[in-house]
Amino acid sequence: MRTMAIVRRVFKQMLRDKRTLALMFLAPLLIMTLMYFLFQNNTTQVASLGVHHVDQSVVNVIDTKNVTIHHYDSSQARKMIKQHDLDGYLTQKNGQLTITYSNSNPTNTSLIKASLQSGLVKLKMKTLVTVTKKQRAALESQQAALKKLTAAQTQATVTKLKTAIAQAQARGDQATAEKLQKQLKQATATTSSSTQSAKATSYTTKSHYIYGSSDSTFFESFLPAFLGFFVFFFVFLISGVSLLNERTTGTLSRLLATPIRRSEIIMGYLIGYGGFAIIQTVLTVVFTITVFKIHLVGSIWLVFLTNLLLALVALTLGIFISTFANSEFQMIQFIPLIVVPQIFFAGLVPVDGMASWLQAIAHIMPLYYGANALTAVVTKGAGLGDIGVNLLILVGFMVVLTMLNIVGMKRYRKV
Amino acid sequence: MATDYVIAKQVSKHFGHQQVLNQIDLTLPAGMIYGLIGPSGAGKTTLIKSILGMEAVDSGTVKVMDTVMPNRAVMAQVGYMAQSDALYETLTARENLTLFGQLMSVPKIKLAQMIDYAAGLVDLTSQLDKRVSGYSGGMKRRLSLAIALIQDPQLLILDEPTVGIDPELRQQIWTELNKLKDTGKSMLVTTHVMDEAERCDYLMLIRHGIALAEGTPAALKQQYAVDTIEQVFLKAGRMQDANDGNR
CATH class of the missing domain: 3.40.190 (D-Maltodextrin-Binding Protein; domain 2)
Structure with a gap:
């Protein structure tokens, strides 16, 4: 009941903030389109x-x-x-x-x-x-x-x-x-036999591709990682800034002067912003598949599920990080520290070829697991069994961060 | 009713090296407007937050409605108006009231009626469906007060309720507070406006975290042999400084 009150509030606030909505839903499409054209014609370099x-x-x-x-x-x-x-x-x-x-x-x-x-x-x-x-x-x-x-x-x-x-x-x-x-x-x-002279074999090649086709481009191989990244980035930013606003305007403290549970506030945020993350994911995935004719080998539902989990991790991470920021500007400062490094471990550079200490870093990055799962589903048609471990790790991230957030709110109210 | 809504005993609290509250005793019975006066940074807000259970105290106990604080469930029985207007600016006043009504577990059937009642009390009925971002400072203050009243609580804790409100409306609000008092509700009000202090039934002067003096306004004036509460405050303050100097 109280959680739903928070969810309704989050929805109302988001729907009235047209610019943030546009950023969340249109910016990924714009960047995807740009990337599509940038990486599509990479063979005509002269x-x-x-x-x-x-x-x-x-x-x-x-x-x-x-x-x-x-x-x-x-x-x-x-x-x-x-x-x-x-x-x-x-x-x-x-x-x-x-x-x-x-x-x-x-x-x-x-x-x-x-x-x-x-x-x-x-x-x-x-x-x-x-x-x-x-x-x-x-x-x-x-x-x-x-x-x-x-x-x-x-x-x-x-x-x-x-x-x-x-x-x-x-x-x-x-x-x-x-x-x-x-x-x-x-x-x-x-x-008669001596007239049969040996003829040289001439070789021709015929190529088969297990994943994708001969038309596969750079863009296609990066696409799944970027799908995950966009959701991660925007949800992190929006949820982090909105909780920060609650803190700085005093509404968080005001909320905590009601009998609401700390967990109810966090759950309200998870459901509210998670809803927008789902819409964003569906929009971006459907857009790339229909407009760019990207071949999706695996199940589209697994793509949605993985992205949703990534969004929830980003949400809890954003809320968690926002406690260390005192202004929106300070929140932005966390982007190069927390979000940007993740993209390097999302599969753009093969993690297997990295130095072992870098590989260790990769394994603490949520986007590493999310992007790996997405790439496996989109390009190799991996099933739930193949990416199950990755999804469980994402759930683990989410649970731990949620707990930290709930405990962290004790700063504003003792019970 | 002879019950005490708030009983605070020997409440102390410090932030770092600064002693913010020093062994404060406070008892708020039913049907009383209790004023906390003191300069900014005296510890009024910290005392209020300790009573609400949002701030942990170092020593001493706070009981609200016979329950030891902090306690989450008791918060539903306390209407709180914070010092800063903590409102959702992109929402309308009605949506803000609805949200806090739901959080305070106001039954659905009663909620619309309570919104009308609370908005009427602070004269915002005609502006209910306007977004808060378009509100003036005084309107925001009134909306904050309406939110504190949304669940019709027996105890109201109001942190500087009349800051930024014009004199006429301030008069109205005090009239309403007195009406609420007559129905058996109690109010704990902080202020640093001295003429408001005169309207309280009982006063506590806080300075540097110490309760300098307390009593009814009349008794305080008599005790310090002055004409106004402002003079009481100044005199008490000077005596405190003199004592500190002697130490």
């Missing part, structure tokens, strides 16, 4: 490469869709890179290729590097092919000569054997005739 006196055959193989070639008349790489804002400069002296990278953009450097390497490999293959072709021609002519020779020989043996068979048959020696017949068969057989 590096510019200046060349000077390089063999046309080399230039031809380097010239790919990721590298544009510019021809210049100077061998001074440093100067030309600066002057024409190039990413690299390639010069040649006899057989020696020298490349200078601007390296102001490491991505472009690696693009050129990759093109150059694959180009040179291609070139080597080409020369190898021409060499083999020549060898093959020589071999083939030899083989033809050989074939002629063997054919003549066989012909001789066959006629020889045939006359021998005829003689044997004339003599009435059946056994010898049969033996000779066999030899004859063998002799003709060898001629």
Whole structure:
């Protein structure tokens, strides 16, 4: 009853604060849309490469869709890179290729590097092919000569054997005739088998993807983590600031001058703001799935459940942290300390590859568990059994923080 | 009724090294307006919060309605008006009253009636559906008082109830407080406005956490041989300073 009074109040307050509502519901969509377009076309990055006196055959193989070639008349790489804002400069002296990278953009450097390497490999293959072709021609002519020779020989043996068979048959020696017949068969057989020359296998690849498809982008792999992050961030901020307001305006103390239980206040907050977190999650998830046609492998309900738990953790964390802030400004100061580091452990950087002490930090971050579960559900179709441990840990976070909050309110009332 | 609504005995409290309350005794019987007067920072609000059970006392006991405080359930029988207007500004006055009515367990059927009664008492009936953010300081104060009255409590604890209220309305509020008193309710009122102190049935002067003097306004004036409570206060204060100097 009292909890519901608090819930109703939270709902009324939120619904009247149109800007906060817009922030909570529209900001994630806006950022998602931006990210979608930013990360969608990440393959069209083009590096510019200046060349000077390089063999046309080399230039031809380097010239790919990721590298544009510019021809210049100077061998001074440093100067030309600066002057024409190039990413690299390639010069040649006899057989020696020298490349200078601007390296102001490491991505472009690696693009050129990759093109150059694959180009040179291609070139080597080409020369190898021409060499083999020549060898093959020589071999083939030899083989033809050989074939002629063997054919003549066989012909001789066959006629020889045939006359021998005829003689044997004339003599009435059946056994010898049969033996000779066999030899004859063998002799003709060898001629036919030698015409079957071995052909080289040419390999083609066919790719299968277990998760996603060949169209999978950067955006798709980050999306689940960001779904979790948005809910976490906004709920943390809004719940933290609103409890802080209650404290600074004195309404919290006024609430505690009624027979309300401290736990009823916290529960009211959990239900009230949890409701808005659900709406935010549904809106964001449905938006990304329908507008960006993101392929959701697992169950959408598991996505909602995980996000709801994350929101509740963020809510209790926000309320808890707000007790250490004396103003909204101080509350904002906790964002770079508490919220931003979590994004690094949400799967953007693989946690398995981190130093062990960093991995330990990851395991105290709620978003690590939430984002892992979301990624597993969205991209691998994980079920409740697969992410159950993560969800339980989130529940654990929530329970511990809720207890701390309830006890922490003793500061304002002793019972 | 001969019951005492509040009995505080030897209440002491300190924050850090500062002694905020020093062995205060206070007894508030039914049907009385009890005034706590003293300068800002004298410990009035701390005493009130100790009586409400929101502040833990170092020593001494507080009983409200025969129950040792702090006690959560007893709070439903106490109407409290805080020194600062703790109102939800984005809500209307009616919504604020409804919220606190629900928290005070006012039955649903009675709630609308109680809102009308409390709003009428502080002359806010016509403004009930306006958001509090559009209220003037005096209106907010009146709404705070209405909230304290929402569950029709026997005991009202009012921390500076008339700050920022114009004289005419102040007159009205005091008339209402006296009417409430006549129905057997008791009020513990803090103020540092001396002419308000004259309207109380019984006064306690607090300064530096010490109860300097107490009694009916008339008795106090007689005791200090002065004409106004203000002079009583000044005289008592000077005597306290002189004593401190002697120590």
